[in-house]
Amino acid sequence: MISADPPGDEMTNILSRLPVEALMQFRSVCKSWCNLIRDPHFVNMHMNQHSSFRESGYLMGKDIILDFTEIKECKDIILDVAEIKECCTLYSDETFAEHKKMEFPLWESTKSFEIIGCCNGVIFLLYPFNSSIL
Amino acid sequence: MASSSSSSKTGLKKMLTLKSSDGDEFELEESIVIQCQTIKHMVEDGFSLIPLQNVDTKTLTKIIEYMKKHAEKTESNKEEIKNFNKEFVKGSFDDQFELVSAANYLHINGLMDLLCQSIADRINNKSVRAVREIFNISNDYTPDEEEKVRDEHKWAHEGGEFDESLD
Numbered sequence: 001m002i003s004a005d006p007p008g009d010e011m012t013n014i015l016s017r018l019p020v021e022a023l024m025q026f027r028s029v030c031k032s033w034c035n036l037i038r039d040p041h042f043v044n045m046h047m048n049q050h051s052s053f054r055e056s057g058y059l060m061g062k063d064i065i066l067d068f069t070e071i072k073e074c075k076d077i078i079l080d081v082a083e084i085k086e087c088c089t090l091y092s093d094e095t096f097a098e099h100k101k102m103e104f105p106l107w108e109s110t111k112s113f114e115i116i117g118c119c120n121g122v123i124f125l126l127y128p129f130n131s132s133i134l
Numbered sequence: 135m136a137s138s139s140s141s142s143k144t145g146l147k148k149m150l151t152l153k154s155s156d157g158d159e160f161e162l163e164e165s166i167v168i169q170c171q172t173i174k175h176m177v178e179d180g181f182s183l184i185p186l187q188n189v190d191t192k193t194l195t196k197i198i199e200y201m202k203k204h205a206e207k208t209e210s211n212k213e214e215i216k217n218f219n220k221e222f223v224k225g226s227f228d229d230q231f232e233l234v235s236a237a238n239y240l241h242i243n244g245l246m247d248l249l250c251q252s253i254a255d256r257i258n259n260k261s262v263r264a265v266r267e268i269f270n271i272s273n274d275y276t277p278d279e280e281e282k283v284r285d286e287h288k289w290a291h292e293g294g295e296f297d298e299s300l301d
Binding site: 002019023024027029030031033034 | 234246250257262269286287
């Protein structure tokens with residue numbers, strides 16, 4: 001049997017293969033898992049695990065999300081209340097399959113952006129604020 | 135090294151005996167067993183009877199099945215190996231935990247990768263409660279502490295339906 005609490009080698013290996021969403025959820029399992037998941041060594045291990053699977057890259061495109069959250073509050077009105085939010089979508093650069101839609105935290109509609117670079121899953125975007133002057 | 139290559143040319147394959155914690159012995163060709171780093175080191179030290187005190191017969195049988203299949207690996211049977219791997223990880227969680235523990239002790243890297251990834255895939259969408267049950271973990275948070283930990287990453291707990299099943 002493997003040691004799960006506190007997590008031994010095998011358990012640590014298994015957890016390092018989970019996506020971030022699951023790890024953030026599993027911090028609630030017990031204190032030793034919570035400590036492991038925020039441990040810098042584990043974070044590194046997790047990053048290495050995931051970057052070794054993804055040799056290919058992503059394409060990024062502008063897109064929209066229809067936000068239907070308001071429908072729940074007003075049952076009589078249908079669809080019209082859906083708010084259109086602009087977002088960006090990541091596509092696999094091999095299959096062009098949609099990977100994830102992401103909302104921009106600081107979106108200003110109609111403005112374009114430049115991708116400056118990315119590192120460990122963090123994407124650096126630049127909005128050319130004074131593009132009208134240039 | 136020179137002796138093992140010349141013996142295989144003449145058809146005399148070097149045999150090794152693995153002994154499980156239940157005392158059962160399994161005779162295997164050295165070329166199959168050296169996928170396992172722990173045993174490889176023992177062979178290099180001159181052992182030919184290898185006692186595995188942490189691995190019971192049931193688990194060792196499965197591990198041998200894996201090593202035999204993977205020793206046959208070539209460019210042309212990739213699909214066959216893939217199907218074999220798929221079947222291999224189908225057992226209960228407890229069986230998989232026994233196997234992963236043995237794979238770790240024996241340092242069979244390919245098997246370790248296969249098992250850890252398959253267990254990770256199986257628990258990925260489980261609820262926190264199901265995960266505690268599966269790994270036999272007792273919740274050591276007070277209700278207040280648990281609430282606080284959940285609140286720190288609330289978004290991770292709102293991802294729709296979580297799987298409560300234990301298999």
